[in-house]
Amino acid sequence: MSVPAEAQRVAGDLELVPAGENADLVPDAVRKALPEGSWALGIDPDLADTQALVDAAHVPLDGSANCVVVSGKRDGAERVAACVVLANTRADVNGAVKRLLDVRKASFLPMDRAVEESGMEYGGITPLGLPGDWRVLVDSAVAASDWVLIGSGVRTSKLVVRGSDLAALPNAEVLDIALPAR
Template sequence: MNPQAAAGNLELLPAAEHPDLLPDPVRAALPAGAWVAAIDPDLADTQALVEATGAPLDASANCVLVAGRRDGEERVAACVVLADTRADVNGAVRRALGVRKASFLPVERAVAESGMEFGGITPVGLPASWRLLVDTRVARADWVLIGSGLRRSKLVVRGADVAALPGAEVVDLHLPAPTTAP
């Protein structure tokens, strides 16, 4: 698959040549060969973007931020899953963090500490103190369409590059597909 296949009808540009479409932390951590596309900020939500651009849902990835506590210590993680699944926050993520309960990070805090805009948070350039949990399906993807850190653009990167980001841990994070009775 080529990067355009993950982007639908979005116009891809070499990300390194378009720093105006990326916040500082993302620019500093950008994987080689990444692409960026300008979008209407009203389409930052994955479902809206997929519907408007024809980008495949199973080639789009979402990054959610979660936190939990153990022995008085807070544990924060960014979790990256394909958009056609959900992160198993109460199972796989909670176990990976070693906490009894994991919750989504409040929006205000996620934005302030990541240096990114809500609706555009990406695993690229997150604080080094946060764990980065990448679902196995993302790691195996040829290319994924993900947030850029801003609501007005998206990145297209290789799944292997997401899995190779500093501190990334590849684990099964997605909820299992529902089973159907015979």
């Protein structure tokens, strides 16, 4: 299978392999949720943070997406969502996300809880394979992207998937949730 040119562009200098065929790169829960035609690439775990990978492997910032987990409470009930935005933006947690969750205050889920409840490693959390009761808020710019580089669930690899496949995830909602990066 040949790698589409746009998929390779978002992978920078890194070699892409079919994600579904490389169990060593993709955890089981994520692999079960992988859209067909997704790609994976192995990385040094020290490069799992977006800017480090951009700098080391010539990965384009506008072709990378980040997934952050946010929560808030309303009437004693916690509401959790994974927010997926392009890496050259940031999630509007205190505006759009707070309104969408219908909470008075939204904040990032503490790292230990995000890791435990997602079953993924910090710095590798992806919208694929998350708990079924979490909302997945996909920014419209991510959904409109041909391909995006995103976490794989672990710090030793990344995935390259179509933006439309992220928008089609079972709990996904495509919305405008991003602000320009600071």
